[in-house]
Amino acid sequence: MIAVTGAAGFIGSCMVRSLNDAGYTDLVVVDEFSRPDKMRNLDGKSFREQIHRDNFLRWLERHHADVEAVLHLGARTDTTEMDTAIFDRLNLEYSKSLWMLCAGFRIPLFYASSAATYGLGEQGYADDHATIPLLKPLNPYGQSKQDFDVWALEQQHNAQTPPAWAGFKFFNVYGPGERHKGRMASVVLQAFDQIVRPSFIGIRLSTMKEYERAVKKWERYTENPKITVHYNRNVKEVLGSDGVSGLLLEDTTGGPDETLAVTGMFLAIGHEPNSKPFVGKLDMDEAGYIKIGRPGSTYTSVHGVFVCGDVADKVYRQAVTAAGTGCMAAIDAERWLAEQ
Numbered sequence: 001m002i003a004v005t006g007a008a009g010f011i012g013s014c015m016v017r018s019l020n021d022a023g024y025t026d027l028v029v030v031d032e033f034s035r036p037d038k039m040r041n042l043d044g045k046s047f048r049e050q051i052h053r054d055n056f057l058r059w060l061e062r063h064h065a066d067v068e069a070v071l072h073l074g075a076r077t078d079t080t081e082m083d084t085a086i087f088d089r090l091n092l093e094y095s096k097s098l099w100m101l102c103a104g105f106r107i108p109l110f111y112a113s114s115a116a117t118y119g120l121g122e123q124g125y126a127d128d129h130a131t132i133p134l135l136k137p138l139n140p141y142g143q144s145k146q147d148f149d150v151w152a153l154e155q156q157h158n159a160q161t162p163p164a165w166a167g168f169k170f171f172n173v174y175g176p177g178e179r180h181k182g183r184m185a186s187v188v189l190q191a192f193d194q195i196v197r198p199s200f201i202g203i204r205l206s207t208m209k210e211y212e213r214a215v216k217k218w219e220r221y222t223e224n225p226k227i228t229v230h231y232n233r234n235v236k237e238v239l240g241s242d243g244v245s246g247l248l249l250e251d252t253t254g255g256p257d258e259t260l261a262v263t264g265m266f267l268a269i270g271h272e273p274n275s276k277p278f279v280g281k282l283d284m285d286e287a288g289y290i291k292i293g294r295p296g297s298t299y300t301s302v303h304g305v306f307v308c309g310d311v312a313d314k315v316y317r318q319a320v321t322a323a324g325t326g327c328m329a330a331i332d333a334e335r336w337l338a339e340q
């Protein structure tokens with residue numbers, strides 16, 4: 001059996017898929033499993049058991065004899081998080097405990113370090129052990145990975161190492177399974193979204209098929225000679241005192257602002273159901289619309305919670321239908337209260 005930590009994350013879920021492709025399905029997947037958008041990464045993957053990260057170390061103590069290797073990819077990876085206590089607990093101390101168990105039970109351990117440990121690259125990018133303590137990461141996340149690398153190397157002197165071990169530093173990783181990372185997603189995905197997913201196309205992209213469809217749709221616009229696409233621009237200001245005479249455009253790649261002479265502007269806002277506060281609390285479909293529990297009603301997956309309007313409607317999205325389901329929700333709620 002192989003244990004994969006961080007299995008619902010981007011790299012972890014790709015690792016599970018690769019192991020499945022190679023014929024390994026005797027896997028335990030370890031994560032915290034609370035976010036539906038991350039859980040989608042495990043759809044279609046085969047594994048034996050799902051274990052919460054808080055229970056994994058105790059689980060390993062009991063089942064170590066069955067575990068052939070631990071692939072430790074779980075970590076807090078937010079490079080903008082400044083709370084070092086979070087990294088100490090989730091990255092450094094957790095990894096140390098896991099290491100000690102693997103060393104004691106003779107289980108090979110392979111873990112994700114990070115390319116963030118190289119900092120500005122002052123020491124180059126070679127991984128000889130003498131250079132590693134000299135690296136200067138630029139953020140607390142990178143520092144937590146660096147601290148563990150240094151600590152792991154020190155364990156060699158105490159002869160307290162797993163029978164085989166290695167830390168991997170990933171560079172420029174991108175691909176399926178990273179959408180849940182938001183602003184921490186790869187530059188490739190963010191650039192793709194900026195170019196191919198302007199709000200007026202109004203689609204969510206979560207699979208390669210959707211990517212391909214979006215690209216085709218986009219090509220229809222770019223091939224039209226009457227349309228010029230201005231990539232990587234934000235509208236900073238609408239110019240003109242008596243109607244629109246132009247737009248002041250900001251270059252998001254850092255170039256100078258520029259003015260575009262136009263006499264009109266249309267703003268498309270797209271359709272994103274504003275359901276984020278209820279993620280993990282109410283059942284939703286993959287686009288984030290709250291699911292109706294009972295057909296023809298406003299019941300949700302949670303007893304006593306009712307839903308109405310655009311947040312549950314991806315078909316009509318009109319004021320009159322929103323108002324109608326609003327009345328239904330009020331009646332459902334009133335009857336539900338009377339029944340209690």
Ligand SMILES: Cc1cc2nc3c(=O)[nH]c(=O)nc-3n(C[C@H](O)[C@H](O)[C@H](O)COP(=O)(O)OP(=O)(O)OC[C@H]3O[C@@H](n4cnc5c(N)ncnc54)[C@H](O)[C@@H]3O)c2cc1C
Nearest residue numbers: 269274277308309310311316317318319320321322323326
């Ligand atoms: C540009 C545009 C044009 C439209 N034109 C038409 C039209 O011509 N005819 C038509 O019938 N329909 C039209 N619609 C659609 C119509 O506006 C919507 O279907 C309708 O407003 C949906 O009502 P709602 O109550 O579900 O959502 P909303 O009207 O969006 O109301 C949701 C409310 O919840 C609030 N809210 C969000 N998050 C939270 C939170 N966490 N806590 C508390 N409150 C929160 C929001 O601030 C908002 O006030 C248009 C929509 C747009 C955007």
